[in-house]
Amino acid sequence: MVLLGFSSGVPIYLVGNTLGFWMRENGIELSTIGFLSWVGLAYSLKFLWAPLVDKTDAPLFGRWLGRRRGWMLLAQLVVAAALVGMVLIQPREDVVTIAGIGLDRLLVFGGLALAVAFASATQDIVIDAWRIESASSNEQQGLLTSSSTLGYRGALLVTDALILIMAAHVGWSLSYLWMAALMGVGMVAVMIAREPVASGVTSGLPATLWTPRGLFDAIVGPFIAFFAQHGRFAFVMLLAICLYRMPDFVMGPMANPFYADLGIDKETVGAVRGSVGLIATIVGIAAAGLSAVRFGFMPTLLAGAVLGPGSNLAFAYLALHGSDAGVFTAAMVIDNFCSGYAGVALIGYMSSLTSLGYTATQYALLSSFYALAGKVLKGFSGVWVEQLAVGRTLLEGYALFFTGTALIGIPAIVLCIVLWRRPPVQPSVRAADVVG
Numbered sequence: 001m002v003l004l005g006f007s008s009g010v011p012i013y014l015v016g017n018t019l020g021f022w023m024r025e026n027g028i029e030l031s032t033i034g035f036l037s038w039v040g041l042a043y044s045l046k047f048l049w050a051p052l053v054d055k056t057d058a059p060l061f062g063r064w065l066g067r068r069r070g071w072m073l074l075a076q077l078v079v080a081a082a083l084v085g086m087v088l089i090q091p092r093e094d095v096v097t098i099a100g101i102g103l104d105r106l107l108v109f110g111g112l113a114l115a116v117a118f119a120s121a122t123q124d125i126v127i128d129a130w131r132i133e134s135a136s137s138n139e140q141q142g143l144l145t146s147s148s149t150l151g152y153r154g155a156l157l158v159t160d161a162l163i164l165i166m167a168a169h170v171g172w173s174l175s176y177l178w179m180a181a182l183m184g185v186g187m188v189a190v191m192i193a194r195e196p197v198a199s200g201v202t203s204g205l206p207a208t209l210w211t212p213r214g215l216f217d218a219i220v221g222p223f224i225a226f227f228a229q230h231g232r233f234a235f236v237m238l239l240a241i242c243l244y245r246m247p248d249f250v251m252g253p254m255a256n257p258f259y260a261d262l263g264i265d266k267e268t269v270g271a272v273r274g275s276v277g278l279i280a281t282i283v284g285i286a287a288a289g290l291s292a293v294r295f296g297f298m299p300t301l302l303a304g305a306v307l308g309p310g311s312n313l314a315f316a317y318l319a320l321h322g323s324d325a326g327v328f329t330a331a332m333v334i335d336n337f338c339s340g341y342a343g344v345a346l347i348g349y350m351s352s353l354t355s356l357g358y359t360a361t362q363y364a365l366l367s368s369f370y371a372l373a374g375k376v377l378k379g380f381s382g383v384w385v386e387q388l389a390v391g392r393t394l395l396e397g398y399a400l401f402f403t404g405t406a407l408i409g410i411p412a413i414v415l416c417i418v419l420w421r422r423p424p425v426q427p428s429v430r431a432a433d434v435v436g
Helices: 002-014 017-025 030-044 050-055 067-089 105-134 138-170 172-192 212-219 221-230 233-244 246-262 266-295 297-310 312-321 325-351 359-378 381-388 394-407 410-420 431-435
Strands: 095-098 101-104
Touching (some): 002 017, 002 067, 002 138, 002 172, 017 030, 017 138, 017 246, 030 381, 105 325, 105 359, 138 172, 138 266, 221 233, 221 359, 233 359, 246 359, 246 381, 246 394, 266 297, 266 325, 297 312, 297 325, 297 394, 297 410, 325 359, 381 394
């Protein structure tokens, strides 16, 4: 689970926050960086193709490895190939000639980044399903979630911290090639892992997807089962999940450009993230995992709803204080602990809501809602910083922006309190009993 979590985490920053650092150093405008972050919408729209992944075997590899592992390997190969393509194209504002046709380089580069995001989102669908189907109890699910998050955060350390140190010495291109090679970790994990028995569960419905009943079950069944099981609270759940990490998503594309504009070099950012930042992340993940086992999902979820957006205020203080190494380190510690805690809290809660037979699709629905609104809004993050800086310094614009992202986390706190007070519901209802 640690290895699969690592594989899941490798691509996300390479087409997100880290990519913003590379683009900013190449002179790309903040607004363009923000708009290109929309490739991350693939992670939020994955519920659209999750039914296909849930009910069919992967081309080439499905019969050999099984449904879950087959899709994992195919997705990992596509991610690695598209990352190599990004290295060959480079993020610059000029024209590149492909097959004798002149194309806007940034457009082609963005297309390859979108391919990485699409394949990475597909990998996430299957890894999440594998994790949920492999657990035999809520307690084991909490530990598997912590293990997955530990591996995931380890990958973020590499792609958000160590890569900056590498880029300072060997350049961005070679650094991204090494990241493509790291997808091999996931491929090794696929070979080690066992195909979960639950991946073949069809909930008593026809095993053939390509029939009217099979299509209905694959596409509509998961949503009917979810809303029938949770009733009117289903809408509250989806709204809370949608708003829970919005402050982090909206802030995300501007973090690395902010460091560049603040005058903090790549090596310093990477060194802090890779040392005290890593420790803070591990402590946050462990704290959330222990809290989920000791106190349950809901108290842990509420604590994460407070900690997550609260950490954004540290960046606002940093913007006003300047590039002081001590303040920057403190901000990184706060952010990494809170992000690690909130991430585990939300993943554990969402995992507890799925039904066997629809694991991949229902979890894809929940994880899509958790990111969709935030990833739509984050495309405008560069524009907002530029507008807030009008009549002020750029750093003052950043400070106002970070404060605003913290405030938009308040509604999620209120919704978590509402969900905590709802009557308990057993998440073990068979989906077939609802749909059939």
